[in-house]
Amino acid sequence: MRFLLPILLPVFAVSLQAADSIKVLIVDGQNNHKWDITTPVLKDALEGGGAFTVDVSTTPPKGSPPEAWDSWKPAFAEYKAVVSNYNGEAWPKAVRDAFVKYVAEGGGFVSVHAANNSFGDWKEYNDMIGVGGWGGRDEKSGPWLYVKDGKLFRDPVAGKGGAHGPQHEFVVEMQNPDHPITRGLPKRWLHAKDELYSRLRGPAENVEILSTAVSDLTGVSEPNNMVLSYHKGRVFHTTLGHADYSMLDRGFYTILQRGTEWVATGDVERTAAVPADFPTETAITVVKLEGYPKQEAPKPKKP
Numbered sequence: 001m002r003f004l005l006p007i008l009l010p011v012f013a014v015s016l017q018a019a020d021s022i023k024v025l026i027v028d029g030q031n032n033h034k035w036d037i038t039t040p041v042l043k044d045a046l047e048g049g050g051a052f053t054v055d056v057s058t059t060p061p062k063g064s065p066p067e068a069w070d071s072w073k074p075a076f077a078e079y080k081a082v083v084s085n086y087n088g089e090a091w092p093k094a095v096r097d098a099f100v101k102y103v104a105e106g107g108g109f110v111s112v113h114a115a116n117n118s119f120g121d122w123k124e125y126n127d128m129i130g131v132g133g134w135g136g137r138d139e140k141s142g143p144w145l146y147v148k149d150g151k152l153f154r155d156p157v158a159g160k161g162g163a164h165g166p167q168h169e170f171v172v173e174m175q176n177p178d179h180p181i182t183r184g185l186p187k188r189w190l191h192a193k194d195e196l197y198s199r200l201r202g203p204a205e206n207v208e209i210l211s212t213a214v215s216d217l218t219g220v221s222e223p224n225n226m227v228l229s230y231h232k233g234r235v236f237h238t239t240l241g242h243a244d245y246s247m248l249d250r251g252f253y254t255i256l257q258r259g260t261e262w263v264a265t266g267d268v269e270r271t272a273a274v275p276a277d278f279p280t281e282t283a284i285t286v287v288k289l290e291g292y293p294k295q296e297a298p299k300p301k302k303p
């Protein structure tokens with residue numbers, strides 16, 4: 001029977017690979033951003049590399065009656081990671097409880113941009129994301145988390161959580177180049193036009209800052225990519241991704257893929273190759289996606 005092995009193995013390898021892709025669920029449906037435009041970009045970023053298969057679960061629209069929510073019951077447990085592109089009304093209690101159980105028991109969670117504006121008064125959610133902005137957040141939500149002169153600060157200063165200046169391209173600076181998500185990537189790379197979130201506040205526990213950018217508002221290094229733990233679950237939190245043109249950036253694509261793989265499996269293997277066109281400190285790399293960008297970046301104001 002030994003002579004059969006070389007024939008049988010390749011077939012086995014192919015079927016294993018197909019069955020082996022990481023199942024991801026994107027949640028959207030309400031946002032002060034164009035979620036219907038950006039969810040396909042997130043899906044492309046994840047599925048384009050071949051490591052993930054993605055489903056999307058869309059909530060009822062804002063203002064829907066309670067019965068419209070009754071049928072929205074995402075099957076979190078069927079997925080290795082949940083990616084939130086949602087910033088809106090509170091989910092029904094049964095869904096909140098299912099989500100907390102899912103992450104606590106080892107499910108992966110990825111919070112993208114305004115997903116960290118959501119649920120300012122949902123304790124478990126804020127424990128997962130560490131810090132957030134807007135949504136009623138202030139010093140009672142927890143400290144302002146930032147880096148200055150290479151040191152991490154948890155600043156209890158009074159004030160609202162969440163701020164940003166005009167959108168612009170900015171340099172993402174690695175704070176931890178040795179994490180599986182950041183390993184091998186340039187220490188400084190230019191990110192496409194985006195909002196540079198600052199003054200994010202929250203419990204800020206079990207959080208590790210992977211990268212920052214110097215804020216035009218605060219002058220300190222504000223976190224933009226973070227990892228956290230929530231009981232047995234892993235969380236990747238990126239503040240990047242205001243619009244489709246912010247996401248269509250090889251740096252964003254790469255960090256989202258790696259962050260999603262890491263929360264799903266605890267390591268980065270399938271998405272470890274550094275793309276040849278990864279941005280440099282002075283040049284962004286625009287990802288081409290048919291029909292995109294659909295949104296137009298605001299022009300800088302004339303002085």
Ligand code: ZN
Nearest residue numbers: 033114195242
């Ligand atoms: Zn935004």
